[in-house]
Amino acid sequence: MVRIDAAAWRKRRGIARLLDALGAAEGLTRYVGGAVRDELLELPGSDLDLATRLRPDEVVARLEATGIKAVPTGIAHGTVTAVSDGRPVEITSLRRDVATDGRRATIAFTDDWAEDAARRDFTINALSADPVSGEVFDYYGGLDDLAARRVRFIGAPLERIAEDHLRILRLFRFHARFGAGEPDPEALAACTARANDLMALSRERIADELLKLLGLPDPAPTVAIMLDRAILAPVLPEISSARQAGLEALIAAEAEAGLEPDPLRRFAALLPADPVIAEKVAARLKLSNKARKRLACAVARDSSGSPHALAYRVGRDCAVDRLLLGGRTVEAKDIAGWAIPKLPLGGGVLIARGLAEGPVVARTLQAIERRWVDGGFPAGDALEQLVADELARAGAAS
Missing domain, CATH: 1.10.3090.10 (cca-adding enzyme, domain 2)
Known part of the structure; x- marks a missing residue:
């Protein structure tokens, strides 16, 4: 018989109190899903979920009677979120599907554990465990599939x-x-x-x-x-097999640079090097504005020149994306931890030093910024000399 360490699980914050409220000792409630699967695979634990023979209104009543906060996050589908000692846990009443349309299901409640397990997608996700004995229940061959990594x-x-x-x-x-x-x-x-x-x-x-x-x-x-x-x-x-090699190279570059996997960057590797296409794809998938901009920036793939200058101009995330997509792993790692500096002067400083107000101020500031970036962000005397040079040039031009 396969078991989990029920005593250890019960010691998790807020769990013992919750199990007692939901009648785990009477067989009314079990651990289900990913947490059981991952424990058996000795993987870091997933969020803890519970399934129960109790109906949602009974769950809410029991929780409130014990002083545990009940949040009706999906009560129409049988799900209540309990907040026990600050820990949120989803509790779902046993269900069976009455009708489905490929996107959502109409459900009815049941007290049959096997019937509830039958509506889950994969055998490895249909495992449940008794919170008292730790016994794992497997109705559809999930344990064998776990062993076979199937x-x-x-x-x-x-x-x-x-x-x-x-x-x-x-x-x-x-x-x-x-x-x-x-x-x-x-x-x-x-x-x-x-x-x-x-x-x-x-x-x-x-x-x-x-x-x-x-x-x-x-x-x-x-x-x-x-x-x-x-x-x-x-x-x-827009995604074709032609981009597969790019994804593989990027994954290798991330590992070489010691950087965490980034799904948006990897998505960029699969798309054509066309920001317009990337924008359209991101809009179609309704990604956030931030994600859309980053995706469009990354697919441009232009990582030429100084990596620090690139990061200043397009932002650190996009610079890391482009450098990794271009195979410049050492520079990508360097940029990932770099704090982008800010030009330590503005138009007011130039005016105070004698530059006439007007468009010339913006042009001069832009010229200073370009030289500052291209020169590796100098400070002190080097920056002062750069500013003086550009002020002199602007004064002569005016």
Whole structure:
């Protein structure tokens, strides 16, 4: 029998109080999902989630009676967030799907653990554990799949994809994180056949899954499979197999520079070197304005000249992106920890030193800034000489 260390889990902040309130000792509540999976894989723990036979109104009543804050984050779908000793924990009543349309489900409550597990996407995500004994319950072969590092749909893959089209992308993300070798053949065939279903999803959901995938330590082999199978073609035709080598080179450059994986930078590696296209893709995926600007800046890929001057002109994040995309790993690492200086004077200083007010002030300040940046950001006497030179030149010109 497989078990988790129930005693250790109970010692986590706020958990014992919460389990007692929800009748864990009577078998009413269990740990579920990613936390159980990751514990068995000896990975850093996921957020702790609970499932319960109690209905949402019963959950709220029990929590409030114990003085635990209950937040109805998704109560229509059976989910209540408990805040126990400052720790948020999602609690979901056991459910079964009544109807689905590929984006959302109509649910009914149940008290059957296996029925609730059946509505989850992959066998490795359908594990649950008793909070008292630590016994792990596995209704669909998730333990064997964990041992084999295999990501497999519960039931018929085509049916599971029809219930929620996002499961196509989740299959590849979970394979990149937990899988070994090639994806499950039946799952891969179903995702390939139903790739067009992604068009029915909101672009925000697609962006979220894609960036989660790209943020994993090494998603390149999985991305290669996705491109070979044209999984992304219906929603992101701009990404082609021709850019796969760029992604692989970037991942290697990040590792060499000792920098953390960056999903937005990796996304840039997959796009053509065209800021206009990047802007359109970012707008389609409804990325934030900050992310749109960075993506468009990164895909330009121009990292010529001094890396410090580049960082000053385009910003540190974009400079690191361009340097890594250009294979300049040592300089990228240097720039990543560099505090960009600020030109220590403004137009008022120039006027105080005798420059006439008007357009000449802005032109002179720009000339000083260009020389200051190109000269490596000099200070002291060197900066004073630069300013004096430009003031003299501006005075002569006027």
